Amino acid sequence: MIRHLVLFKLDEGVRRDEPRVAEAVKAFEELGGIVPELEFWECAWNITDRDIAYDYAINSAVADRDALKRYIEHPAHQAAAGRWREFATWVIADYEF
Template sequence: MIRHVVLFKRKAGADKDAHLEGALTERMAALGAHIPEIRHWRVAANELVRPISWDYVLESEVEDAQALDAYLLHPLHQALVADLKPYFDWAAVDYTV
């Protein structure tokens, strides 16, 4: 299994838009149910405010690198990425579990 972890942070200088942010994170949370390669999917908001904190985390698992590629190239994922890019910066880590 490969664990795919992504941290999201509102872009520097981006005004907080609660409606947009809520819509984006709802779409993010729902995405896992629509892509067959995904075995585990969780999206959570940061609960503590610290200088090193990011705003959201996505934790997911897929069978292997081929399944990860299928997820990353899936049209629903690509559409969400296009909408996330103007509002969030992110960092990802992928590792074997």
């Protein structure tokens, strides 16, 4: 199995309650039921406000590297990630467990 973690940081001045942010969150919330490669899927806002904290997180799992590639290339994932590109940056970690 591969764990796929993503942490998002909203750009300066972008608020969580903006409509475009809410739409992007909804797109990610729906991915778990759309992308068949996802064995595990959860996403949520960070509840801490420390300076080093990121704002939003995805914690997911897929079976193997091929499944990870299919997930990343899936049109629904590409569309959801594209929304976030407008107002956030992110970091990822993929590891086998």
